[in-house]
Amino acid sequence: MSKRKLKEDNFTNGECISKVQRLLRERFCHPSPSAKLFGMEQQYKHLSELLKRTAIHGESNSALIIGPRGSGKTQLMCHALKKLLEVKQVRENILQVHLNGLLQTNDKIALKEITRQLNLENVVGDKVFGSFAENLAFLLEALKRGDRADTCPVLFILEEFDLFVHHKNQTLLYNLFDVSQSAQTPIAVIGLTCRLDILELLEKRVKSRFSHRQIYLLNSFDFKKYASICKEQLSLPSEFPEKNFAQKWNKHVQSLLEDQAVHDALQNQFHYSKDLRSLYMLLMLALSNVTVPHPYISVSDILEASKLCRVDSKANIVHGLSVLEFCLIIAMKHLNDIYEGEPFNFQMVYNEYQKFVQRKAHTVYSFEKPVVMKAFEHLQQLELIKPAERLSPCAQKEYLLMKLLLDNNQIMDAVQVYPNCPTDVKQWAVSSLN
Template identity: 35%
Template sequence: MTGSVARVRTEVLAKLNGRRRAHIVGLEHEHREIRDLLEGTIESGEGNSCLIIGPRSTGKTTLVENTLEEMEGKYPGQFITIRLSGFCHGEDKMALREVSRQLDYAFAQSAGKSVYDIDTLEKKSMTETVASVLSLFESGVSENSVAVVFILEELDRFAQSPRQTLLYNLLEIAQTSSVGVAVIGLTARINSRETLEKRVRSRFSQRVYQFRRPSNIDDFWRVVRNNLTVSTDEHGQDGAQWNDHIQQLYESGGTLYDLVEHIYYTSKDHRQLNALLLYAVSRADPFINPADLTKYRDQQRISDTQSFVDGLSELELALLICAARAEVKLESDTMNFNLVYDEYAEVAKEISRGRAAVTTTDIDSGIAMGARAGYRIWSKEAARAAWERLEAMDLILTINSAPSKAPTSAVADEIKMVKVDAGLLELGHMIGRGHTLFEWTKL
């Protein structure tokens, strides 16, 4: 393998495992909107805010980070980026301390000094830390003032804190600060805006961008191909040959097409496909061997989850599959018992109607098929008991939310938000095509 071909493979592997961000496909309008928002903050000192909502793996973070990288090239040294995550900084005090730390680090870097050699914003007292951060934004504009961009990943977790102090302060700063401030929130929860308190919502600019999964397999392939191909400007003829090879693999209708089709019609999560393709790309010499495309998936060890799934009753398995279906259909990684039971009842009724139609046809033909008629739909009480057993086995994971003083009850359990431990694609592989519920793993 020549050095140039090895560089092509290295770049593709970096995009598949997330070490290198791919260019955004199909989000050109949203990219322009975010770029204009950031330029207004950096160039004109505007205070801006927006909320980006969409399922996981739809490009929210990648779009924002690519746009920030573009701004750094166009406006070097003219803005500071503060990144917070609801997973790490869900508590307001912790988040405000992290804001002060990142600001201290940015100021020390611009001055060519160590953080220990400057008068830091972070103080021992939380009150002093908050006051020093707020005074920074309240001070007048100077020649050396720079804009500040706040990126809030998992914004819905910040909204769970009492009084939402962090969100209120950041949006208040964006409105009143003497320097340009932008607040960009990202979340996979579709009702995040409704969870904001009135005083927080009143300071929000109401810019909301909805990201969605690809609506057809051609759009999904464009996203996948973007991760598998390289720029011909950088890699020349070798890059062009690699790109042609990838397109031919897909258009031939072979293994690559089957993998793309299967994941599109189950989870629509291109990251699952990236994981499956890593093995084949790592062995490419100089091109991908089609036989390697499924070898990684076929040789994966059976997960601990499968040992639980094999022992589930039909009702328990049906609820688990319906939870995974709801995850894909609602484009949200959280759901509750009520949503899952509604999905279960809907699918079961469709199966029952289908079997009844087949039975009627067979009777008309003189064939007795009474045993196949209908499909039993279990009551909500029976389903709740099965749901509790899934929780006990950690196949359904409870989401920790803000503490509540309300007593637990059956109603509270039904609306309690949870995550499913296995995806729809994974469940389909576990139970196999011969299982009576395999068709349920297809949307």
Template identity: 50%
Template sequence: SFSRKKRHHIVIASNLISDVQSVLRSRLFEETSNCRSDIAKAEHTLTDLVKRTVEFGESNSLLIIGAKGSGKTTVVREAITKLQKNEKISKSLLVVRLNGYVQTDDRIALDEITRQLHLENTVGDKVFGSFSETLAFLLEALRQGSSDSSQPILFILEEFDLFAQHKNQTLLYNLFDLTMAGLTPMLVVGLTCRLDVMELLEKRVKSRFSHRQLYICNQWGTEDYIEAFSVLLHLDESFGKKSSKHKSFLKTWNASVKEMSENVSVRDILKRQFDISKELPSLYHLLVQPVTQISMTHQFITAADIADSARNIFADSKSNILHGVSVLELCLIISMNHLTNIYSGEPFNFQMVYNEFLKFSQKKSHILQRYKKPVVLKAFEHLTELELLKSKDNCVTAGSKILKEYRPMILLVEQQQLRDAIYKYPGCPTDVQQWAESSIV
């Protein structure tokens, strides 16, 4: 009986942890949480435009402009999710999504529009004289007898500025022209991060655009960012209604989140993250690792988890590569750093690096075995493959004329990266460390 009760408590605890992870993962991976008032305001504007298109047959065009990661796609997604709860709108509204990175020309875009409107069979083997004829035929096929019964369509153009690079801007011209004609209820929404996007449009395209522009601008301060951190981890009261265990865990969890958000080291990490990017995706990135580590044996996120995640985010990729090179390759990098300092950043070649390495190895022969020149050259080439150094200018094309031992090279490792690598290198010989320190200015 005792064993059965124990198993029962373990199952309850396991389900509880699973529920916590489910809530937090949905916020981070599905990005269902919205902590910004400006996004809510923009969402309301877009929702209103779509409603007018569906209910009154109004046709419009709109540009949503904001920096990458500022929430442009979130505005559109939240607006559509909200509208789909309205049965009348969800049944009649057609949504066509295009992306400038994928639909790289108008023909590809037209094929995608046909596919998303499920009109492949309608088009069949018909031959059209122009792009506009094809698009007009597609829209005509959606009519249900009269112009008043046409299905409203929402066109979402991600990376709108890339569509402006299409030949003659045919797609944009036809979409905007159809919104002006008003025969089919349409709303064209373009998303872009370019503030000068209007300057990219041809005169005939610009004249057909309604000039509605919605700017997404994050005006958060540091405290707002820290508050968003707490909101993302905070469990709602609805979580506690599942069971008494959930209710008890809810209070403990929220108390730990509050304590963590007031922790000095956590606040310092968040301030550093805020200086890099104050958008929500940066918070999602920071919290992914701590959330996925929640388990039966580790039920609460701690300041140490946040610090560990931050270290992984801020880790320098080249420093990490340097931790995995051999002692010989590390010595060659130190030799290159010496030469870079001596010659004030001028290019060097393998022969110069080899001579510098020989000076050190001959003095410290008890630490480094006497590597033969072909072995050292192989290590040098491996560093080139790792992109820790590169050939200067166009010397690669002239490789047939210049021997690889004398090809001018440039070191791509900075002083701080070398310093970090030396201190963190496992089992780095003391003499090598001292030699490296003498080369770091």
């Protein structure tokens, strides 16, 4: 093959790979409202019907979408909204207010945000209101265009709903639910939360005004469905501009997912977390290795990505400890074995450490007690240990009961990979009690 032909092929492959990277990264990181929903068809139908009744028939509603993080609550909401806004009559009439408990940390901030999103700053102006309820009522009144039938429906979407529960007296929630129960402006209040006990956190007066509609997302699909989602997310669509490359890519994805090592890695990931975001993270890490010389995702890419996804952050912190701090961790491990997981204090750890120093007769491991105390406090700052009880201001530091936040397996794994670990320390770690 001539050099010119080879150069042209590389350029074509480079363009294809660039398009693949852009397409798949966007799919993994920013799922569009038109992307396919997995395992949420029934919940989608329920939510769509509820929003339609508010937007078209002027019926007020309230509901909670409840599910663990990464289960698709926001994606479900986006899909339902997209479908709703396809109707011209709805698109021109409905108003949306999006609030987030992480941003609107109190009711005053929330009310300002509602005013801004509804474009009512000029209506409110310098008016002075007696209460939050009066302010909210005035805002909703300003949206009316006559009788109830001609009033703009308002859709309130509250992300991190459980954080709004902690606002003083739950005033915002009370007023929103109160309006949704009364014959005023038609509104729908949709809360998104990962707290299963959310209803227990609501005050009685708020709970009585909530409709008690709850939509649960629990990632109920099995591994077969999980594997098919993985295949679907990695495959290129039929409208991909380079048809030949797309066919080769999809054929390679098919053979990749049939490999036993990849199957096992995906099964481990599935048992670790059914969260699709963690699957997308794994696929994203594997995709980042695709280049012109390496145009397809390989088995080793998936295995390496799986290892990175499952990396233990606490064990990584242990790798960066000083030898003294690492010795204190081992002393705590032995104390846990001796006292069967009961809390310990600094004095007990120090005594255990001194036994090791005296037994080995090494001055290299011998430190003054204040230095050891400083190392112990550093471990607490790194959250590798924590107080077992509430700290008392008059208690002596040496005798505060603490708990180790690492288990034996994590410590033993850290021993194996600890950089330049002294042989004496390694032997002490692997030895049985004392």
